[in-house]
Amino acid sequence: MINNQWYAILPSKAVKKEAVVSVKRLNQELVLFRNRDGELGCVVDQCTHRGAALSRGKLQGECLQCPFHGLEFNPQGHCTFVPANGRASTADLSRFNVKAYGVRESHGIIYLWYGEPEKQTGELPFFDGDIDDSFVCSEIEDHWPTHYSRCIENQLDVIHLPFVHHNTIGRGNKTLVNGPKIEFVPGGLVTSANNETDVGQTPKAADDCVIKATYLKFLFPNIWMNHISEATKVIIYFAPVDDENTILYLRFYCRSTRLRPVNALIAWFGKFGNRLIERQDRRVVITQKPKASAFISKENLLSGDGPVIQYRRIRDELKRRK
Ligand code: FES
Ligand SMILES: [Fe+2]
Known part of the structure; x- marks a missing residue:
């Protein structure tokens, strides 16, 4: 693979609202999910707690909930909730964060940033001068x-x-x-x-x-x-x-x-x-x-x-x- 590129990986329509989709791309088992607001997330399909596939989970508000013990992850891969610790817990959850990939959409295509997040560019490769809404x-x-x-x-x-x-x-x-x-x-x-x-x-x-x-x-x-x-x-x-x-x-x-x-x-x-x-x-x-x-x-x-x-x-x- 070439590093630091936006790869077109999947049609947008493959990840409907409130859907959780497992795909293998770029040698990685990934899970893509789209929350109620249409926001798309893409994280490695393995829970940081005890390794279950997050793609068997479901959406809980804006987050993806692991099917095993209910840990929740937002589209950025941050762990936002550990049910076993209780709602009142103020513990730092960052050790549960799961690796997330930057994803963007354009022309009905999901692009994934493969590389260093800080090098992410704004441009998604597409034939903008050749293809427009008249097609x-x-x-x-x-x-x-x-x-x-x-x-x-x-x-x-x-x-x-x-x-x-x-x-x-x-x-x-x-x-x-x-x-x-x-x-x-x-x-x-x-x-x-x-x-x-x-x-x-x-x-x-x-x-x-x-x-x-x-x-x-x-x-x-x-x-x-x-x-x-x-x-x-x-x-x-x-x-x-x-x-x-x-x-x-x-x-x-x-x-x-x-x-x-x-x-x-x-x-x-x-x-x-x-x-x-x-x-x-x-x-x-x-x-x-x-x-x-x-x-x-x-x-x-x-x-x-x-x-x-x-x-x-x-x-x-x-x-x-x-
Ligand atoms: S393995 Fe995911 S919450 Fe335990
Ligand atoms: Fe050919």
């Missing part, structure tokens, strides 16, 4: 038994299109890979496929290529967009579960017509179409070894792997950053 979106999830870095790389890989997707988005046998051109944007990179049918020509260098109208944008640490057109986009956030598992949340965004219900219908179908493509990827990507990618590796990379290499390079830099 309708529909979301679907899928599980890939591999490290999230492999899933992300796959979405930046333009060489695989005529092979993995020979009968869908990679139709036409465009096996020759020009570039690809890569542009760096704050927090990530942009690239686009510029493949051609091989008629004996030499592939163009990246500098001789352009970013096309259909392009890919990735923002660290784990959110990607396929800008299909001004009216249709796909985003995927890759929630890391552990070193060998990732949940993909795929959203199809549409504003193709003036009628929101029609756009909603297109988005609803669109997500299934994209899942079909994503499943073609999954079949192959989950076989890659090792499960996690690395900047320094034994792989034999090609010019067409440029976006993958840049992803690895930046990831490596961010991981080293203090």
Whole structure:
């Protein structure tokens, strides 16, 4: 994992009001809970008293109550009440505090701050310039038994299109890979496929290529967009579960017509179409070894792997950053 980043981990709708939800993310068993006021908390799913799973507990006012002996914890992880000590007790409860993670929400996504709390930034990675309220979106999830870095790389890989997707988005046998051109944007990179049918020509260098109208944008640490057109986009956030598992949340965004219900219908179908493509990827990507990618590796990379290499390079830099 890269430290000091906001990771998109779960859709907001997965944690309803007064709900307690257990999830594994970033190699940690976590419990997310939302109190009556809509405030969201995220703490390690293990009580500091005698180790029971807090996710079996329930909400008590603004706090999460452990199912075993009733200790209560607020969204910041502070222990606020130990029933056995009685209401009148004034004892310091801080030794019972449970590790809490900073969580924020935007665009219906829960982001978790992975790193040092004092380094928390205000910015949540999202495609604000590309996606606004004029779009309708529909979301679907899928599980890939591999490290999230492999899933992300796959979405930046333009060489695989005529092979993995020979009968869908990679139709036409465009096996020759020009570039690809890569542009760096704050927090990530942009690239686009510029493949051609091989008629004996030499592939163009990246500098001789352009970013096309259909392009890919990735923002660290784990959110990607396929800008299909001004009216249709796909985003995927890759929630890391552990070193060998990732949940993909795929959203199809549409504003193709003036009628929101029609756009909603297109988005609803669109997500299934994209899942079909994503499943073609999954079949192959989950076989890659090792499960996690690395900047320094034994792989034999090609010019067409440029976006993958840049992803690895930046990831490596961010991981080293203090
Ligand atoms: S284990 Fe949670 S209150 Fe005892
Ligand atoms: Fe693919």
